[in-house]
Amino acid sequence: MANPIFPIIDYSRIVSKDATIASNEKDKLFRSFQDVGFIYLKGSLFTDEFMNTIFSHIHKLFALPEEQKLAIEGSEKTTFRGWFAPVKTAQNPESADQKEAYGLGNDADPTRPNLWPKDWPEFRQDCSRFFEQCFQMHLDILRALTEKVGLPQETLVPSVKAKDSYTALLYYPETTVESFNQRVRSAPHTDFGTLTLLFNDSVGGLQVRNKQGEWIDAPPIPGHAIVNVADLLSRWFNSQLKSTEHRVVAPPVETRRLEDGLVASVVPARYAIAWFGHPNRDAVIKPLEECITADYPQKFEPVVAGKHVKERMARLLDEGKLPEKWSDDMHRKEVVAVP
Template sequence: MSSKKPDTTTIPIVDLGQLGEGVPTVDNLAQGLVMAVGGPALKRWSDNSFSRCLGVAGGPSEDELQRVAKELGAALTGVGFAYLKNHGIPSQQVEAVFSSASKFFSLGKETKLKYEKGPSQRHGYVAVDREKLDASAKFLELRETFNVKDMSYPLPDEEVPEMRMALETFRASCWALVSNVLTAIAIAIDLERDFFTSTQEELFKSGGESLALLRMAYYPTVPATVPPNTIRCGAHTDYGTITLLFQDDMGGLQVRDVEGRWVDATPIPGTIVVNAGDLLQFWTGGKYVATEHRVIIPEEEVRRQSPRQSIAFFVDPNAETLVRPLDGSNTYQPITAKQHLLNRIRMTYTY
């Protein structure tokens, strides 16, 4: 949409404006629709969410849609990351997930291991240093996670009963935001507006073939003595289409720019971080950039002695979607979304 050279060193703030207004903000509405997973109520809600992106009555104006598309497109073709402002997801929903996750991660090791993710599974608890995101695998990664594939899989309902409700409402709001973002990034590169959303409809089908994942991450306090090759999260790119990232205020996330320099993605209150994943880069022949990022151990003692939390909503196409460069080039070889995910997972987990 623009011939201006993209900024590859600064993570911009994109104000979603009217697109953020299309995200449901009433908790019980979102809850009721998610409880109807796969049913007519959910389909009506999803269709309505998509229609808000398309400039119909009650939705954003065409000028507003084009503005957001241009800004978001510039960010993802540049540094590959952006902060989303006025995104429409209530802070109470984010805080509720953070709170329930903190309660879970504070449980004893044996209790957490009851929910451990197996080698062939995507859902469940992952203990410290079981997931090696840095390709060299030389770092000790101080991080534990709980991955949520969908709400039909086991959750710690006995130990943290509030987690299920918090996740249900939060996931609904995330999907509404995702549909808006995917529509905008399609417009930015002159694709059909539903090109990306049409590949993701399995996202909310319980037990379906969606590869999307919600990850609650917990970075424990740093021991007084740690080996020099210790990090909170090793350098990596995300695997899918896009990722929504919710940070607490502890910081530590860094993004590698095209010059190889690490740029701090300092938390900005009220914003969400969005970034492109591998498959979006493949689809667009490298136009949208899946940027390497990591989470470092802070130098300040006060932050080393404070845990860090984040929530990532990983958006992937339906499992059998064949991803190939849309420009007809052979820059990337065709691959299904599922096969790419399996390839990356095999390189990541230690079992």
């Protein structure tokens, strides 16, 4: 394996019953999120067999005829559950991200029902299992981070226990190199909530902006997830933990010989599954007192998590991509009820 650009953190060591092993891994985790905001995570709760099954589901889902995908199309009114393609919802399709997505949340939440494909119980069962186990890993990582700033492990748990989190199955279709002159696969952005757990196939394209402002490739490592800090977690920790910009661009192209003998360069399709951890909709997010210091004076005012997330998701649907940086003045000016 080539040298990874992010530290590798072992989840099994974070939850180890050996206090010394767990403490050392938590120290490494906290320093990594302070430094770059991204890690590779090994030792997760998922077997290779289960992840292969999930990716098989993703391939099948996005290969469905468009009329079947339209039957489960999501929108702001459906609280962003279901299938959507930015090129179909964006005000300017020519600059929208080159991807399709399918979103789902906590299947036990009757206020935000998921839009499941018909006659496919295995899909619902496996996606629900994925959601629940990502939520468990998310809790354990939050516990580790709060412990490292001198707080009880359960400090943040009440603010996320409603499971107002979100899974996105992602498909970036095969395309041409030239298409990237106008549209990338995912425009530069930071994530909205607490933590993102990303599981990639073997096709690259993810890039992360480093401290020097350069875009650095973040290739997938088999058997590892990529985990990054999102905006509301950074806000809780008063920016001590970094919510870092990232994007998805063209991976290395494939050269194919066509039937007429000509050679074409093709950007291969890419599949990924992302779990976006979010606080409870009604949680008020403001810097923890323990994170306000002389070196880190208070940087953020309080914000309601549900409004923040809804506004950013609406921006994605309207524009087909997310803004590179987000600030509170990007919220809609009219009063928006917390979902």
